[in-house]
Amino acid sequence: MRFRLLGPLEVAGPGGPALITAERQRVVLAVLLLEPNRIVPMGRLIDAVWGESPPPTARAQIQICVSMVRASMAKVGLPDVIQTRSPGYLAEVGDDELDLHVFERAAAAGRTAAEAGRFEEAASAFETALGLWRGSSCFGGGISSTALEAPAARLDEQRLAVVEQWVDARLALGLHQQLVARLIDLVMQNPLRERLRAQLMMALSRSGRQAEALEVYRRGRRELVDELGIEPGEELRRLQESILSGRLDGGPAAPVPPEAPVLPAAVAAALAVPAVPAASAVFAAPAATAVEPPAVPRLLPGAIADFTGRDGLLAQLEDALEEATETSYAMRIVSITGRGGVGKTTLAIHLGHSLANRFPDGQMFAKLRGPSAQPIPPTRILERFLRSLGIPGSAVPSSLEERAELFRNLVADKRVLIVLDDAIDEEQVRWLLPGSSTCPVLITSRSRLAGLEGTRSVRIDVFSTEQALQLLSRILGADRIHSELTSALQLIKLCGNLALALRIVAARLAARPHWPLSKMVARLHDESQRLDELTHGGVGVRAGLAMAYQGLPADAQRLFRRLSMLEAAEFSSWVAAPLLDLAVTEAEDTLEFLVDAQLVDVEVVEGRRTRYRLHDLVRVYSQECLAAYESTAERSLVLGRVLSTWLLLVEEAHRRAYGGDHTLIHGQAPRLPLDPSVTDRELADPLRWFEDERVSLITAVRQAAGAGLDELCWDLALTLVTLFEMYGYFDDWRTTHEIALEITRRHDNRRGQAAMLYSLGSLHMFEYKLDEARGRLGLARELFRQVGDVHGEALALRNLAFADRIQGRLDEAMEGYEKALVMLSGVNDSTAEAHVLSNMAQIHLDRGLIAEGKQTMVAGLAAVERSGNQRVRAQILCRLGEAHLQIDEVTEAEYVFSQALETVRSVGDPVGECYALRGLAVVRSRQGSHGAAYEMLEQAMVIASQAHEYLAIGRIQLSLGEVAADKDDHDQAKEHIGVALDIFGRIKATRWQKESARLMSEVCAASDDAAGAAAYARAGSG
Structure with a gap:
């Protein structure tokens, strides 16, 4: 199946799952899939996203959403699912591609079989239907739409109806005993659903448990009266009377082993019910406890009463312990791994108790680590095991080998569950294994025990x-x-969602019922005191972390301490090298040692490089160790090494992505090199590397400022700009530069100030805040002049000229570009020269001087050849394509835009790609291929929207209006041109405002709107 609605919304194509995460996109897709192969009007999609208050640009935003969904699907091999069909869109879905279709067909087949008395066939069909559900609520997280609430509720109702029909079929087969446990949970989850309650009463009564069946009725009646003020329905009342009078038909009996599964695993997961039901919540009297034979060892510690939250893991572990092995004599060994305090021991003990009745010969338990973190020798543990099996102390062998042999011999023919807690390594565990397939072993460990x-x-x-x-x-x-939900959520975050920390906090609050939760939140907010607060009754988080830390070798301890110096949430493995001042290979091996000790988490995501992180509470302990063992001078030295390595990598990433070190100004901060092979490994794909490291890089700028490294701080921030610009990360651009500007001002670093003012002015320019841009660029130009930096002054002058060009002051722009060009030629920045020549060519085109524009572009391409900058080459090619279109040289324009598109895709330039696609779309429109033009423009719109490239968005909307006008779709043309006018007005792009107004006037005239035509004609000429 390609499309899944029965649970979290999912789409998967031949190339894997489609990443559709934005809420609006998921709402739009869900609405289309709920009515597959039918046209959904635009108005209904707008209602689903915004309800009664849609914005004026709602139609355009829905178009963008659909375009983005199409692009995500196309990446995984589903390019033609969503079709544009007036007055909206249609999702083309095959019969077996949507889980909802398959669910409905399977449920219908089950009902048909049940009506014909074929109950086994009916139950199987219902199980197929229920197995499609991946949770009990439709569409899952990430979607909140009032319009989807009703269909979600309707589908949930259909699911429950099928559950009831499945139960009827199983009851008809005489499988009432198997159904009791599941029905208990279903009734608890749906207490007002009378049909399920009736089925539970019937299953209990037929199992000879009439008293419990009547108690189910009494509790149900009480809930109905209390909640709804009504008496039970006729079915429940008649069933109660039948049980009381003994008239209920016992039905056929089918003896089933207690272990037999009630439900296939997929169906159980769909129902989201616990594997072990809490019958005491439904029945008044608990079952009697059987008397244990005294000779049987029962070594499990007591289970906690408030165990919760691990139902899925319990089921997974139970399956692992129960599953058949390839041979009847192979041991079954399951290990639970995880960091200290995550709840491994609690889970293992709870599972042991829940399975106790399946191991009548006993349950054995041993802790393999002592209070001081030292391993407990296997000889001592085997002595305990042998004594518990009835061997007197005098008969216990003295050697480890003989004790292990005797233990294996004693349990060889028995069913015993063995739980080994907090294992250190494989060698410690091997001596304690029973050697029998009838005695499964459950191990908890912080290590992975891969050698077992x-x-x-x-x-x-x-x-x-x-x-x-x-x-x-x-x-x-x-x-x-619930009364302090916000504080509860803060507590969870401050505890890092760690089970031990949460239990400690809960125990302290339980002992102080007069404390509001907010008081504990306030106490935990102070990181220096957090681990002190997470201690109660002799149990604490710090003790467990200290145990792990003390067992590390010296290099691993030092790395563990210093990792807390990295303020970024995650990091790459190379950082271990400057932290330890060791070769990368040796340092990375030390990092993996911390991973094995569960002190460092590792995250492997397809398409990304491996990332490492410290859990929040582990980080707090690491900081404590850092303060205790490392001097301030040592910490400063280590941080300087890490930041200097960051600067080296960022510069190299810029060179590889941008074709050189052009258009950049650098400071005098030191660069700490890595081994070239490591640099090549990290920067094999420099743009992907930047995406992975972006958050860490922003943090590095902040840390450099905090350490007073002003020269390194501004240099690092400025070197990141090209990467920020390429992906439209304008907020990151602003954040890093405001930080660097502040530290350079504090240290009176005038060249650094000039560089940051120049770059912030460029940011304002990209955001089309042209007045703010002028102010900062002017200050930057003056500071560069004062410190004698000709290169910086030329770059500032170039961007001031761009602002003039966008605002229609073409003479001033040309004058500024000519001055900048002379200065840039003197400092040999050929990439910046090419930029300037490209913009000068555009001015010629705007003035209708096509020959001069082409000549200037040839000069710009020559400058690009000197620099090798393919990104700028593509920009000039796009301008050359515009020149060809301006004199109707369509074939030449097609060739040039195709070259530009190939170039920007090869270097990973999304902004350049949207401009090249727009140019090719105009070519297709001129050639009469309006459908192809529209698809290209939609694709360009997705890219421009993701990059926040507002000028490109406006021009694409204008081109969409032109395509619609060529097809005589005047309403659609007006809508697109109206959006373009709004965008150009907001960014003060005067030239494009006039162009849009001129086209709107023509469309109004063609649609017999004389007043509109006149009004826009005035605006276009003003």
């Missing part, structure tokens, strides 16, 4: 926010949590 053959490893992570809320609610009461 045949082990299935299950990693346990920190709680999700929802799981953490469940835990706090279980301990403190739901009312207390």
Whole structure:
């Protein structure tokens, strides 16, 4: 199936899952998929996204959403799913491509089979239908639309109806005993659904549990009366009377082993019910506890009463322990791995208790690490195991080998569950293995135990926010949590979602019912005191972390301490080298040692380089160790090494992505080199590297400022600009430069100030805040002149000329460009020369001087050849294409724009790509291929929107208006041109405002709107 609505909204093509994360896009796609192969009007899509208050540009924004969804689908091999069909859009979906279609067909087949008395066939069909659900609510997170609430509720109702029909089929097959546990949970989740309650009563009664069935009725009646003020319906009342009078038909009986699954795994997951039901929540009387034979070892510690949040892991672990092996004699070993405090031991003990009845010969438990983090020898653990199995102390062998042999012999024919907690390594565990397939082994460890053959490893992570809320609610009461929900969420974040930390906080709050949650939040906010607060009753987070830290070798301890100096949330492996002042290979091996010790998390995401991070509480402990063991001077030296390496990598990334070190001004800060092979590895794809490291780079600028490294700070910030500009990260551009401007002012670094003012002025220029741009560029030009930096002055002058050109002051712009060109020639910045020549050529084109424009562009291309900058070459080619279009040389324009498109795609320039696509679209329109032109413009719109390139968005909207006008679709043309006018007005692009007004006048005239034509004609000539 390609499209999934029954759970979180998902789309998958031949190339994998489509990444559609923006909420508006997901709303639009969900609405289209709910009515597959039918036209959904634009108005309904607008209602779904904005409700009763859509913005004036709603239609244009829906167009952008659809374009982005199409682009995401095209990347995974689904290019033609969403079709434009007046008056809206249509999603073309095959019969077996949408899970909703398959669900409805399978449910219908089940009902047909049930009506014909073929109950096994019916149950199987219903299970197929329910197995398609991936959760109990439709569309999943990331979508909030009032318009989707009704269809989501309708689908949930259909799911429950099929559940009830499945239960009917199983009851008809006499499988009532199997159904009891699942029905208990279904009734608890849907307490007012009378049909499910009736089915539970029937299953209990047929299982000989009439008293419990009547208690289910009594509780249901009480809830209906309390909640709705009504009595139970006729079906429930008659069923109660039948049970009381003994008239209920027992139905056929089918003996089933207790272990037999009630539901296929996929169906159980769809119903989202716990594997082990809490029957005491439904029945008044708990079942009696069987008397244990005294000879059977029961070594498991007591399970906690408020265990919660791990249902999925419990089911996964249970399956792993129960699954068949290839041979009847192979051991079953499952390890639970995760950092200290995440809840490994609690989970293992809870699982052990839940499976106890399946291991009648006992459950054994041993901690493999002592209070001081030292491993407990296997000889001592085997002695305990042997004594628990009835071997007197005098008969316990003295050697490790003999104890292990005797242990294996004693359990060989028994069903015993063995739980080994906090294992250090494989060698410690091997002596404790039973050697029998009837005695599964459950191990918890911070290490992965990869050398333990045949082990299935299950990693346990920190709680999700929802799981953490469940835990706090279980301990403190739901009312207390809900009354201070904001504080509860802050507590969870401050505890890093770590189970141990949450339990400590909850225990302290439970002991102080007069404390508001906000008080604990305030106490935890101070990082220096946080680990002190996370201690209660002799248990604390710090103790577990200290245990792990003390077991590390010296280099690993030093790296662990220094990692907290990196303020970025995640980092790459190379940072270990400057932190330790070691070769990269040796330093990365030390980092992996910390990963194995579960002190550093590692994240591997397809398409990204491996990333490492410290958990929040681990970071706090790391900072404590740093303060205790490293002097201020040492820390400054280490931070300087890391930041100097960052500067080197950023400069090299710029050179590789931009074809050289052009248009940049550099400072005198030191650069710390890496091994060339490591640099090549990191920067094999410099633009991808920048995307991965962007957040860390911004943090590095901030840390440089905090350390008073003003020269390094402004140099690093300025070197990042080209990368920020390429992807439209204008907020990052502003943030880094305001930080660097402040530190250069504080240190009276005038050249650094000039560089930051020049770059911030350029940012204002890209945002089309041209008045602000002029102010800062003017200050920068003056400061550069004062410090004698001709290159910087020329760059500032070049950008001032651009502002003049955009605002229609062509004479002033040409004068500024000519001055800048002379200065740039003197400093050999051929890329900046090419920029200037390209803009001068555009001025010639704007004046209708085509020959002069072409001649200037030839000079610009010659400058590009000297610099090798392919990005600027593509810009000049696009301008050359515009020149050809201006004199109707369509074939020549097609060739030039195609060259430009090939170039920008090869260098990864999204802004250049949207301009090249727009130019080719105009060519296609001139050739009469309006459909192809429209598709190209939609693709260009997606790219321009993602890059926040407003001038490009306006020009693309204008071109869309031209295509619509050529097709005599006057309403569509007016809509696109209106959006373009709005954009050009906001960015004060005077020349394009006039062009848009002129075209709008022509469209109004063609649609017999004389008044509009006259008004826009005046605006176009004004």
